[in-house]
Amino acid sequence: MVRAALAQRKVNQGPVSGAQYWPAISVMLASLFVVLPIVSMNGWFPNFGFLVLLAWRLLRADAFPTWWAAPLGLFNDLALGSPIGLSVAVWTAAMLVLDIADRRTQWRGYWLEWIIAAVLLLGQEAAEWRVAQIMGASLPFRSVVPPLLISVLSFPVAAWVVARIDWWRLGR
Amino acid sequence: MATARPGWSRKAQYGLFFSFLAAIAGLLIGLVLLAVSFVAPKSYAAVRGAALDATAPVTGGLREVTATVSGLFSGAGDYWDAAHQNAQLKRERELMIQRIVEAKAISQENRELKAALQLRERSRTPVASGRIVGSSFSSPRRFAIFSAGSSDGVRVGMPLRSPSGLIGRVMDAGSLASRVLLVSDRASIVPARILRTGQPVISQGRGDGTVDLRPLEVGRNPFRPGDIVITSGTGGLYPPLIPIARVVRLDDDGAIARPLADPGSTSFAVVEQPYEPAAVAEEASARPEDE
Numbered sequence: 001m002v003r004a005a006l007a008q009r010k011v012n013q014g015p016v017s018g019a020q021y022w023p024a025i026s027v028m029l030a031s032l033f034v035v036l037p038i039v040s041m042n043g044w045f046p047n048f049g050f051l052v053l054l055a056w057r058l059l060r061a062d063a064f065p066t067w068w069a070a071p072l073g074l075f076n077d078l079a080l081g082s083p084i085g086l087s088v089a090v091w092t093a094a095m096l097v098l099d100i101a102d103r104r105t106q107w108r109g110y111w112l113e114w115i116i117a118a119v120l121l122l123g124q125e126a127a128e129w130r131v132a133q134i135m136g137a138s139l140p141f142r143s144v145v146p147p148l149l150i151s152v153l154s155f156p157v158a159a160w161v162v163a164r165i166d167w168w169r170l171g172r
Numbered sequence: 173m174a175t176a177r178p179g180w181s182r183k184a185q186y187g188l189f190f191s192f193l194a195a196i197a198g199l200l201i202g203l204v205l206l207a208v209s210f211v212a213p214k215s216y217a218a219v220r221g222a223a224l225d226a227t228a229p230v231t232g233g234l235r236e237v238t239a240t241v242s243g244l245f246s247g248a249g250d251y252w253d254a255a256h257q258n259a260q261l262k263r264e265r266e267l268m269i270q271r272i273v274e275a276k277a278i279s280q281e282n283r284e285l286k287a288a289l290q291l292r293e294r295s296r297t298p299v300a301s302g303r304i305v306g307s308s309f310s311s312p313r314r315f316a317i318f319s320a321g322s323s324d325g326v327r328v329g330m331p332l333r334s335p336s337g338l339i340g341r342v343m344d345a346g347s348l349a350s351r352v353l354l355v356s357d358r359a360s361i362v363p364a365r366i367l368r369t370g371q372p373v374i375s376q377g378r379g380d381g382t383v384d385l386r387p388l389e390v391g392r393n394p395f396r397p398g399d400i401v402i403t404s405g406t407g408g409l410y411p412p413l414i415p416i417a418r419v420v421r422l423d424d425d426g427a428i429a430r431p432l433a434d435p436g437s438t439s440f441a442v443v444e445q446p447y448e449p450a451a452v453a454e455e456a457s458a459r460p461e462d463e
Contacts, residue, residue, distance in 0.1 A: 039306065069195065085201075089203050139379050
């Protein structure tokens with residue numbers, strides 16, 4: 001076994017300044033993907049902010065306090081132009097669900113995390129669908145399937161990006 | 173797991189507990205905000221407009237870059253096979269000139285007939301022009317961001333059109349940009365008629381870039397593939413005679429059509445006055461749940 005001090009090539013390197021805020025900042029940056037000049041006809045892009053939020057929370061329980069999901073959700077609502085309060089409620093509820101899941105699950109693996117993320121993404125799409133229905137745009141429920149599949153399949157990408165940001169912010 | 177019990181520190185335990193309480197409070201606040209969005213959507217008009225003003229200029233700037241890059245490619249493509257295109261365009265031009273002469277004669281006749289009937293001609297001056305710079309891309313609703321706002325005279329409820337057809341109408345107006353409900357949104361219902369027969373129909377979005385067409389009178393399916401549908405002006409929100417969509421497929425009692433104005437490739441769009449301004453005010457007060 002090689003000693004850590006010998007194996008580590010970079011010495012005197014710690015977390016970057018403001019390391020504790022980078023998870024929240026990265027969620028806000030993901031919400032701001034909406035400023036990209038994409039004019040989509042079907043709206044099947046994933047909700048990037050929610051994907052990154054889930055990826056952070058599944059990577060670390062202490063990435064940000066649970067209640068930070070509420071202001072981050074408000075920012076997401078304002079950026080996306082969705083009904084104000086939708087992301088606030090859904091994101092905070094997802095954080096609470098994950099707190100409960102942390103207590104209930106005995107072990108974690110990639111597959112289990114992906115399944116948990118898929119269930120929460122389904123909940124988010126369903127809430128969005130129901131809110132659209134209340135606001136006068138009642139679509140058949142099968143219309144949430146394509147965006148849900150795309151979101152679930154892009155979750156590992158978000159998880160990888162978040163792991164890289166975590167690596168960087170902690171100065172590894 | 174890490175959150176179950178953060179060791180023996182009383183302070184850490186309290187911190188975790190208060191964070192949990194704050195999260196519950198956040199959830200409740202979110203639900204209240206959402207409920208307000210349902211019953212009184214106008215109460216967020218200012219903050220939504222401000223958010224729109226903050227993000228839309230960035231989108232607009234990026235849009236210029238992508239438009240320039242794609243323009244370079246399509247511009248280079250135009251040089252390919254230029255001689256053949258030139259001949260074809262000349263033929264089309266000859267045909268067009270004939271049509272224009274016919275149309276001029278018809279419009280003159282129309283003016284004389286209207287004068288004979290003493291119909292009041294409504295002036296249709298555009299309020300503002302701009303471009304579609306972005307859209308909602310992660311929700312079942314279909315909104316687009318338009319690069320003119322209330323400082324240009326844009327107000328909520330005004331219709332938006334491009335040279336090729338109707339795009340939608342303004343839902344939120346910031347001072348620099350506005351959010352437009354597209355024709356293909358599920359909540360967007362446009363009174364229309366078939367150009368070929370004049371039969372009244374209703375156009376409703378399907379949320380995936382196409383629209384549903386339903387005839388107002390039950391009976392035989394009046395649509396044919398390729399039919400053009402135009403606004404009828406009924407209801408007073410949309411001016412009449414704006415092309416909406418072309419039928420692509422028939423279903424049992426109606427048809428599915430594709431809007432003629434593609435927001436993705438529209439370079440310029442024009443906001444017009446509501447056809448009957450009173451109708452907009454009436455709708456705003458009568459349908460408070462409409463966002």
